[in-house]
Amino acid sequence: MKRVHIAPTLLDAQLAVDALSSLGIVTHIFNANAAGALGEVPFMQAQPEIWVEDDTQAARACEALSGLHNALPRDEKNCPYCGERNPGNFLSCWQCGRALPD
Ligand SMILES: [Zn+2]
Incomplete structure (x- = not known):
């Protein structure tokens, strides 16, 4: 697994x-x-x-x-800290947990 x-x-x-x-x-x-x-x-x-x-x-x-x-076309934003893509409605990065910009 x-x-x-x-x-x-x-x-x-x-x-x-x-x-x-x-x-x-x-x-x-x-x-x-x-x-x-x-x-x-x-x-x-x-x-x-x-x-x-x-x-x-x-x-x-x-x-x-x-x-x-x-x-998949979708509203996303890149985390400025780790570069991970996050859904546009996320307030913090799922990967590193830091706050995302608006
Ligand atoms: Zn991140």
Whole structure:
């Protein structure tokens, strides 16, 4: 088992899992039910995580996911600290946790 992606929302996680399963890659989503617990757990722990069952397919999964994300037009902003892309409505970076500019 290897983690290949942390999705900003459960919907994003589901899209990623659908894309990977269409490639024959078996995945699991962790934290899928944590979305309702925001405020009770640290924010990072509530992000849905996508894990690949077969470690040898992790690289392929990452490649497929980066292609998927590049193909999705959406309102995003880049974190000025670590360069990670975040959804436009995020107030802090999911990757490094620092405040994002408006
Ligand atoms: Zn960041």
